Amino acid sequence: xxxxxxxxxxxxxxxxxxxxxxxxxxxxxxxxxxxxxxxxxxxxxxxxxxxxxxxxxxxxxxxxxxxxxxxxxxxxxxxxxxxxxxxxxxxxxxxxxxxxxxxxxxxxxxxxxxxxxxxxxxxxxxxxxxxxxxxxxxx
Amino acid sequence: xxxxxxxxxxxxxxxxxxxxxxxxxxxxxxxxxxxxxxxxxxxxxxxxxxxxxxxxxxxxxxxxxxxxxxxxxxxxxxxxxxxxxxxxxxxxxxxxxxxxxxxxxxxxxxxxxxxxxxxxxxxxx
Numbered sequence: 558x559x560x561x562x563x564x565x566x567x568x569x570x571x572x573x574x575x576x577x578x579x580x581x582x583x584x585x586x587x588x589x590x591x592x593x594x595x596x597x598x599x600x601x602x603x604x605x606x607x608x609x610x611x612x613x614x615x616x617x618x619x620x621x622x623x624x625x626x627x628x629x630x631x632x633x634x635x636x637x638x639x640x641x642x643x644x645x646x647x648x649x650x651x652x653x654x655x656x657x658x659x660x661x662x663x664x665x666x667x668x669x670x671x672x673x674x675x676x677x678x679x680x681x682x683x684x685x686x687x688x689x690x691x692x693x694x695x696x
Numbered sequence: 697x698x699x700x701x702x703x704x705x706x707x708x709x710x711x712x713x714x715x716x717x718x719x720x721x722x723x724x725x726x727x728x729x730x731x732x733x734x735x736x737x738x739x740x741x742x743x744x745x746x747x748x749x750x751x752x753x754x755x756x757x758x759x760x761x762x763x764x765x766x767x768x769x770x771x772x773x774x775x776x777x778x779x780x781x782x783x784x785x786x787x788x789x790x791x792x793x794x795x796x797x798x799x800x801x802x803x804x805x806x807x808x809x810x811x812x813x814x815x816x817x818x819x820x821x
Contacts, residue, residue, distance in 0.1 A: 583763075587772035590764055611764075629736075632718065632743060636728045640719035641790030641798050641806075645783055648809050651816070654772065664771045673815030680808025683801060691797035692723065 568689050571634045572646050578627035580653040584661060585620030591662075592616070638689035645684040651677050700769060706762040708782040714755030716789040721749035723794065774816075783809045
């Protein structure tokens with residue numbers, strides 16, 4: 558089994574960045590979409606109208622910026638570690654989403670849902686104890 | 697409720713498939729070693745020359761617009777955790793499509809994540 562022992566700290570740091578940028582982008586988009594509302598039709602004109610409304614929202618732009626930064630970091634992490642490592646490891650984001658949904662958007666998060674978030678975090682810890690990279694580069 | 701189920705499926709299936717394609721492209725590009733802006737631009741250029749990356753973008757775009765629509769229908773603290781069900785597909789895709797060695801411990805972690813998602817779902821009601 559090939560493992561990446563050269564960049565573990567770098568992988569963790571970039572996963573932390575992913576965990577911050579992804580949920581932040583989602584929360585901002587959630588906030589923006591709540592304000593804009595749903596599209597009434599999936600026709601071309603309906604979608605154009607939706608895009609026009611989206612492009613006029615500063616919150617949506619900020620959310621998109623966060624998600625673009627998230628994606629750049631995500632690409633870097635995937636160049637160092639397995640997808641089956643990065644995907645569950647980034648699940649810590651769910652705790653952040655619940656926290657931000659609760660504190661920023663005033664959403665109700667029940668105790669059972671908090672328990673779910675904790676188990677997700679436990680799962681992430683278990684995955685975090687496996688080798689980050691098990692494949693060779695295909696390049 | 698029907699539209700919510702369709703949107704959730706699109707978010708999970710297209711999203712995971714898109715991420716797997718991006719991971720495949722990054723496997724081909726190789727590990728990033730130069731984190732200066734010039735190095736990052738070079739890495740991005742190499743990644744964009746890979747067909748898997750574009751297919752990944754397309755699938756992720758489908759998932760993204762479904763997510764946007766879903767946000768306007770449901771709370772963000774419900775929508776985002778539910779999409780974690782894709783973790784099972786992700787581990788399977790990593791094993792089959794990317795030929796990663798998904799050990800028992802990694803599977804156990806993924807299962808815990810899925811269990812947590814189940815509780816998050818139950819906790820909504």
